[in-house]
Amino acid sequence: MSFLKKITVHWERVAGKDTYPFNIPALKSLQELDTNYNVVFFIGENGTGKSTLLEAVAAKCGFGLLGGGKNFVFNEESSPTFEEILSLAWLPKVTSGFFLRAETFYDFACRLDQMAREDGGVVYAPYGGSSLNEQSHGEAFLALFNNRFNRQGLYILDEPEAALSPQRQFAFLRIINQLEQKGKAQFIMATHSPIIMAYPGAVIYSFDGARVSRINYEETEHYQLTKAFLNDRERFFMHLFAD
Ligand SMILES: Nc1ncnc2c1ncn2[C@@H]1O[C@H](COP(=O)(O)OP(=O)(O)OP(=O)(O)O)[C@@H](O)[C@H]1O
Ligand SMILES: [Mg+2]
Incomplete structure (x- = not known):
C-alpha cells in the first residue's frame, strides 16, 4: 500500500544551489518525485x-534518525535544511514508520541496550526480545525487520542489504512482500543490491547523471554488471585486469 504519493521540492525557498545538499547534480533538477x-x-x-x-x-515525516543523523554542514546560517524545502503528499497520512541508516545500526542497538538497563529489558520486546548486540549483524537486522515492521506505516531504509547474506536478502524480500501485499506498508529504500532491487512491481529511480530518472531493472548497471560477471567471470576479469 502506498501512503506517500509524491515528494515536491520547493526550490524557490533556496537562495543558491552551490552548497551541500543543494548542489548535488541529480537533486538540483528534481522538482517532483512520484x-x-x-x-x-x-x-x-x-x-x-x-x-x-x-x-x-x-x-520531514518526523521519524527519528535512528542512531543519529548526519551532521549537515551549511555555509550560510540562513540556508534552509533540505527537509524544509520538501512537501509530502499523503493518502492516507500515516504517522508510524521507521528510518534505518545502515551505518548507524550499531549506535541504535547500543541505545536500546541503554534503555533496557533502565526498564529491565521491556524495550527489547519489538526487537525479538533480546539485545541486538547479542545477535550477529544480519540476525539483528532480520529481528528488527520481523518484529518492528508490523504496524501500518512507511519504512525508509538505507542499504538494508548491508548486513544480509544472499539467503537473508531473500528472507527480507519475503517480509516486504507479506507487508506490502497486506496493505500494511510502503517501503522507500536505497540499495546497491541486484537481488533487493529486483523486487517485482517496484519502481526504480536512478540518481546517476543530471536528473533522477526511472529505470527498468534490466537497464541498471547493477543487473548488467552482475550478470556479465556471473555469466563469464574469466572473461570479465581478463578485461578488468587488462593494461
Ligand atoms: N554533511 C555533508 N556535507 C557536505 N557534503 C556532503 C555531506 N554529506 C554528504 N555530502 C556529499 O553529498 C553527496 C551525496 O551524498 P549521499 O550520502 O547522499 O550519497 P549516496 O548516494 O547515499 O552515496 P552511497 O551510495 O555511497 O551511500 C556526496 O558527494 C557527498 O560527498
Ligand atoms: Mg548513501
Whole structure:
C-alpha cells in the first residue's frame, strides 16, 4: 500500500544551489518525485544523493534518525535544511514508520541496550526480545525487520542489504512482500543490491547523471554488471585486469 504519493521540492525557498545538499547534480533538477508505489528504490553510484534525499524525507515525516543523523554542514546560517524545502503528499497520512541508516545500526542497538538497563529489558520486546548486540549483524537486522515492521506505516531504509547474506536478502524480500501485499506498508529504500532491487512491481529511480530518472531493472548497471560477471567471470576479469 502506498501512503506517500509524491515528494515536491520547493526550490524557490533556496537562495543558491552551490552548497551541500543543494548542489548535488541529480537533486538540483528534481522538482517532483512520484512515490505512489508500494516499493520504491533509489539506486545510483556512490555519492549521487540517495541518502541525502532519504534522510530529508525521513526528517520531514518526523521519524527519528535512528542512531543519529548526519551532521549537515551549511555555509550560510540562513540556508534552509533540505527537509524544509520538501512537501509530502499523503493518502492516507500515516504517522508510524521507521528510518534505518545502515551505518548507524550499531549506535541504535547500543541505545536500546541503554534503555533496557533502565526498564529491565521491556524495550527489547519489538526487537525479538533480546539485545541486538547479542545477535550477529544480519540476525539483528532480520529481528528488527520481523518484529518492528508490523504496524501500518512507511519504512525508509538505507542499504538494508548491508548486513544480509544472499539467503537473508531473500528472507527480507519475503517480509516486504507479506507487508506490502497486506496493505500494511510502503517501503522507500536505497540499495546497491541486484537481488533487493529486483523486487517485482517496484519502481526504480536512478540518481546517476543530471536528473533522477526511472529505470527498468534490466537497464541498471547493477543487473548488467552482475550478470556479465556471473555469466563469464574469466572473461570479465581478463578485461578488468587488462593494461
Ligand atoms: N554533511 C555533508 N556535507 C557536505 N557534503 C556532503 C555531506 N554529506 C554528504 N555530502 C556529499 O553529498 C553527496 C551525496 O551524498 P549521499 O550520502 O547522499 O550519497 P549516496 O548516494 O547515499 O552515496 P552511497 O551510495 O555511497 O551511500 C556526496 O558527494 C557527498 O560527498
Ligand atoms: Mg548513501
